[in-house]
Amino acid sequence: MSEHIVSPKIYVVILLALMLGTFLTVFAATRDFGPMNIVIALGIATIKATLVILFFMHGKYSSRRTKLVIVSGFFWLAIMLGLTIADYSTRHAEPSRSLLEESTSLRLLHS
Amino acid sequence: MHRTGELYGQFQTLDQQKETATLGMWVFLVTEILFFGGLFLTYTINRHAFSTAFGIGGNMLDLTLGAANTVVLILSSLTMAMAVWSATTSRKSLVTIFLILTLMLGGVFLGVKVIEYKQKFDHHLIPGANFDISYCVKNPSPVCGTPAELASEAKEIEEGLKVDPDLNAHAQLYFSLYFGMTGLHALHMVVGAGLLLWLIGQSLKGRFDANYNTPVENIGLYWHFVDIVWIYLFPLLYLINRHLA
Numbered sequence: 001m002s003e004h005i006v007s008p009k010i011y012v013v014i015l016l017a018l019m020l021g022t023f024l025t026v027f028a029a030t031r032d033f034g035p036m037n038i039v040i041a042l043g044i045a046t047i048k049a050t051l052v053i054l055f056f057m058h059g060k061y062s063s064r065r066t067k068l069v070i071v072s073g074f075f076w077l078a079i080m081l082g083l084t085i086a087d088y089s090t091r092h093a094e095p096s097r098s099l100l101e102e103s104t105s106l107r108l109l110h111s
Numbered sequence: 112m113h114r115t116g117e118l119y120g121q122f123q124t125l126d127q128q129k130e131t132a133t134l135g136m137w138v139f140l141v142t143e144i145l146f147f148g149g150l151f152l153t154y155t156i157n158r159h160a161f162s163t164a165f166g167i168g169g170n171m172l173d174l175t176l177g178a179a180n181t182v183v184l185i186l187s188s189l190t191m192a193m194a195v196w197s198a199t200t201s202r203k204s205l206v207t208i209f210l211i212l213t214l215m216l217g218g219v220f221l222g223v224k225v226i227e228y229k230q231k232f233d234h235h236l237i238p239g240a241n242f243d244i245s246y247c248v249k250n251p252s253p254v255c256g257t258p259a260e261l262a263s264e265a266k267e268i269e270e271g272l273k274v275d276p277d278l279n280a281h282a283q284l285y286f287s288l289y290f291g292m293t294g295l296h297a298l299h300m301v302v303g304a305g306l307l308l309w310l311i312g313q314s315l316k317g318r319f320d321a322n323y324n325t326p327v328e329n330i331g332l333y334w335h336f337v338d339i340v341w342i343y344l345f346p347l348l349y350l351i352n353r354h355l356a
Contacts, residue, residue: 005199006192015189022181026174029350041346049339056192056335058328066134073141077148081155088156103161103277 004061014055021048117323129325136329140336147340150295154288154347163271164281166352167244168289170267171236173227177349180223181341187216188338195331198324206327207314213334214307217300224297228290236286244268244282289348296344299337306330 025044033040054060059070113120122128158165194209231237233254235246247255248265255261271278310330313319319327 006196008193008196011189011192011196015185018185018188019182022178022185025346025350026178029346029353038351041350042343045343045346048342052188052335052339052342056188056338057332062133063130066130066137069134069137069141073137073144076141077144080145080148081152084152085155088159103281 004058006055006058006061010055014051017051018048125322129328132325132329133332136332140332143336147292147295150288150292151343151347154292157284157288158347158351161275161281161284162352163275164244164278165285167264167267167271167278168282168285169348169350169352171234171244171264172289172349173230174349174353176223176227177345180220181345183216183220183223184338184341187213187220188335190216191331191334195324195327198319198327199321201320203314203317203320206319207311210307210311210314210327214304214311217304217307221297221300221304224293231286231290238283238287238290242279242283242286244279292344292348296337296340299340303330303334303337306333 021044025041028040028044029037031037053070059067062070118125118128122131190209190212194206194213197203197205197209235241235243243249245265245268248261248268251258251261256264268278275281307330310326313326
């Protein structure tokens with residue numbers, strides 16, 4: 001068989017990295033970094049997910065064709081997230097206020 | 112269909128057969144990424160629009176149980192990876208042991224999820240007629256948490272109502288997404304547990320070795336994918352705005 005066998009040592013190292021990531025993300029969440037809190041949380045999650053895909057899921061050792069399929073999944077996801085969020089964030093001058101105000105005025109209208 | 116041992120007629124080698132199966136599994140996982148992606152997108156847009164209510168909702172989740180479940184799921188990913196390794200190195204009895212460990216850790220995860228859901232039920236946080244974000248503040252009891260926790264919760268809700276008069280409705284939206292997303296994730300875990308049961312049965316018959324281990328490998332891919340979904344669900348649902356508490 002030509003397949004690459006990942007040694008248990010690597011798996012344990014990845015496990016420790018994932019545990020460290022979990023600890024860091026919980027720790028960071030108890031500190032106030034302002035708008036950076038969400039960036040840190042999602043950054044750590046993305047590093048953890050990448051480690052799982054590359055090593056636990058053997059992404060690093062798979063054929064180029066399989067790699068292309070893996071990347072394509074996240075590419076389509078980026079299109080869906082990117083274009084939809086671009087739409088929502090440009091519909092109003094201030095999207096967060098406007099959606100909130102809309103729902104509040106609807107409530108007043110019905111009361 | 113013509114079959115020689117584990118090699119089906121349409122393939123020339125076991126390598127080619129396995130490569131095809133892995134590719135197919137990844138194509139399925141791509142559809143799963145987009146399936147969950149839609150929910151993550153819905154959550155992001157609503158979180159942005161109703162950040163006060165979503166922040167308060169997130170603070171009402173049990174951080175300890177959520178973090179413990181993250182650790183349990185990561186451990187189960189390791190045992191799954193070890194099951195695949197055992198199969199590819201023909202350690203047949205280890206395959207069964209690691210699969211059983213994975214199943215047990217999956218069971219622990221689901222058990223903790225049941226405890227969390229029950230807690231939300233007691234706190235009147237299930238979306239519907241009896242949903243009330245202030246229930247615990249109005250009816251303090253040990254079930255709801257310590258007096259200090261409830262005091263900070265009361266203050267948060269009071270502050271929140273000044274920014275968002277419809278706080279209760281928007282917090283309900285948060286919990287609808289919480290139950291929708293964690294529920295769909297838990298459903299994937301239940302399906303995974305069923306697949307593991309089948310794998311354990313096959314493994315006990317000694318079917319998986321270095322020559323043939325595609326089912327272990329592909330169900331492993333599925334299990335790791337479900338782990339990745341939780342890796343994102345945990346910070347998004349439990350952690351954002353946590354420092355405000």
